[in-house]
Amino acid sequence: MKVLIIGAHGKVGHLLIGELQSHNIDFVAGLRSEEQIKAYQANNIPTQYIDLTGSLDDIHDSIIASGADVLVFTAGAGGAGYDLTMEIDLDGAIKTMMVAEAAGIKRYIMVSAMYSEDRSKWEASGIRPYYIAKHYADEHLRGTDLDYTILHPGLLTDEESVGKIKLSKDGGSVPRIDVAKTIVQAIETPSTIKKEYEFASGDEPIANVIK
């Protein structure tokens, strides 16, 4: 098994590197700039250039070159503008799904968001376009024949690991480090295929919830 982290320079992606290392899972960090690649290589982290705003052919070449058989999508435009939200979180994500299907790479872990299926929460959030992008990327993924798992964490924080979560459709926060741990749990648990999990910090071991 080899994991390509799509969005390895993001906060969750960066934390995922450490989790994969501690679980001895082979991986490669997908990065969009030479500057990021140099910085990661200086820390002996294996890297793969991938630009989600690029063409399908270029994304195909990047994913094949990575040698990965598991894709983790944890990229996002963040606050860089809703043009990039559409290009990264929506179209960028779907392009990686199209490449995965074409290349026969079945396993795909999507880091989505709590409320991506609950329109009633979008308007008051102040970031409705973000939820729209995540919603339609998830919808596309469900329509593929990929072995997907969709994770829907609540409000992300930079706090230390709680290491325990609970299923929650309506509120709650979770440290990004624990999101990284749920990704590893999903990667290691084939029974999570074709399932989705809305979750926040709680009092259950992650392995008891993501199963």
Add this chain to the structure above:
Amino acid sequence: MKVLIIGAHGKVGHLLIGELQSHNIDFVAGLRSEEQIKAYQANNIPTQYIDLTGSLDDIHDSIIASGADVLVFTAGAGGAGYDLTMEIDLDGAIKTMMVAEAAGIKRYIMVSAMYSEDRSKWEASGIRPYYIAKHYADEHLRGTDLDYTILHPGLLTDEESVGKIKLSKDGGSVPRIDVAKTIVQAIETPSTIKKEYEFASGDEPIANVIK
């Protein structure tokens, strides 16, 4: 037959009113503000309030209240910001499709754009987020059981009617008034159901092309 023009205050929507009138097709102008409604009513144009950023329930109520059995989607955020492009052109459009399916309103005419299926043209266009929104709205429509027709006009102009078009996947412009005429042609031609047309001004009568 009664047509609801979703986006009747837009340039194409406004021109469509005159075309429907001259063809004696019953219609109602879908508008998003009381100000627009007052202005149209002052001209004896039947109106229906509809806010594409509203909830599914509210959009459902608006569409049912219109009494329409044909929906024409010609709304768009235009240059108002890519947050609204996501909320109107993508999610707003799809919400009207969801309502149409739930309400059993089968006929749906989508005004899309040339190149919405051709990613190679998006980047250089300078309006890639617009194409992303149109692309995924169209994709969703194809997956519904609606009796859709998708029109993909080339570059829209405000010039006078040529009255003739041609199929074109790669370039060309077309006056908005002729797009309005193609919409009427699609409405009046059941054999256009489940079909898509990429077109620009040309030398064929519209009825010879949209058939």
